[in-house]
Amino acid sequence: MGHTSEVNDPTLVDGFYNWGTRVNSREREFELSNGKNISVSVVNSNGSSLKQYANQSSHIGYGIGDSDGGGMNQNERLIIDFTENPLTYVQFGLDGLGGLFVDGSSTRVEITFALEDGSEVVKSYQKSPGDTGNSQLLYEFDFSSPNNPIVSMELESTGGSWELRYISGYENPTSPDSFNYLAVDSDMEVSETKTVTLTLENAPEYTAVDADSNGVFQAGLGQEVMLGTDGQDIFKWLDDALDSGKDVVVNFNIEDGDVIDLSDVLDVDEEAGVDDDVDETIDDLINAEVVGNDVVLTVDGGDTEQKIVIHQGKEILEDYISANDSIDELGMYAEILKLTD
Known part of the structure; x- marks a missing residue:
């Protein structure tokens, strides 16, 4: 979901780059080719809706956030729900990571990965060591849990503003001789689930x-x-x-x-x-x-x-x-x- 490259002439659905269809102002739903859905929603205190950003200023990237504060801010949460289609591996791009997110600082994006057995894993993400300022805003990260699939991701930060640019991943084997995987096209904004037999x-x-x-x-x-x-x-x-x-x-x-x-x-x-x-x-x-x-x-x-x-x-x-x-x-x-x- 989302896109991995800058979009000069994007295909928009309700103003979004490959983030599915609108459920309401704060939630979108992406239907996979297997008929299952992944939902993306925002939780905040002021009712701000989801918004697609497109590099409006030097520290704002091309991802999604809520409609105020230049993206996602402290005390706001972005939730990706994989309940219908749990994944063992996810790869995602965090955009808009400006100078406040320098390695070792107190400002970071924290992600809680909820797993199928009910346990949770919390990870923190910042700019690469040595990177400063706003010249590099997009960073790619991944997380895997091969034996305990991921059922949701909850993203928030301790400060600053940021956006979620894209997310892709794949599932556990679904039978002894087949499994499914979900991928993001590196040139366009196409995402689908494929079955490997x-x-x-x-x-x-x-x-x-x-x-x-x-x-x-x-x-x-x-x-x-x-x-x-x-x-x-x-x-x-x-x-x-x-x-x-x-x-x-x-x-x-x-x-x-x-x-x-x-x-x-x-x-x-x-x-x-x-x-x-x-x-x-x-x-x-x-x-x-x-x-x-x-x-x-x-x-x-x-x-x-x-x-x-x-x-x-x-x-x-x-x-x-x-x-x-x-x-x-x-x-x-x-x-x-x-x-x-």
Whole structure:
């Protein structure tokens, strides 16, 4: 919901950039493609309505807030309700974080994440360390709770003014072989929920894995799903995490520079040796095949093997796949794999 880039010619609904439809002056409702709804509402003492801001002054961004005070102010709350569609991961942009929100100051945005089991987690957010003034107003943050989904977010601040620019996220696996995710388009203001169906035989329950601060998704033991972001992602497997299982990579994007890092599993230079052909060695250690609309890599880890499913890989990697589903494996590996440190 919302938008991630500045909107020069926005598509407005009731004066808002992709924040659903009006319920009343202080609440809007966004209907997902699965028929479920996410609501956005404001709570304040003076009855001020929700408002879409568009960089009206040097410290005001492009997000939503209430209609007075240049956005959200102290003792005002913005509530995002995911009750119909709980999420295990959310990514959000806080805009209008001017000089008062400098790192280490007493002015901050505080968010209470309400979880499915009734517990709450409170987090504080400020400008990045070293940033001052109003030259940088928009900051992106995220929060994950893979085993206890988020049912709501309550945003408030200890001072200053700010706006919520956008929010996106994804759900827990909804069945043994499928899960849904919600995404924000980085160029437009389009958001929808997509269902990912895993074409895996006897598929067990999958656990969502989040990226670290460097954009690295590190696989562990068990069956896991890694949902790529809009930027460059590294999907990494360690030798001691191989468990003869199947892990799934969703939203793999060659243009963003995404790679599958097997350098800890396969030391290709060492395995090939001085007199051996490296390409032949790779071909011996990794097998690729098209399964439905996915591409499945089977990695030989010695005592065990690991299957890595690239969701919708047949389309993503179409330059390397012929009409009869045969794969130019070495060409594809050169594009998507990291095999040495």
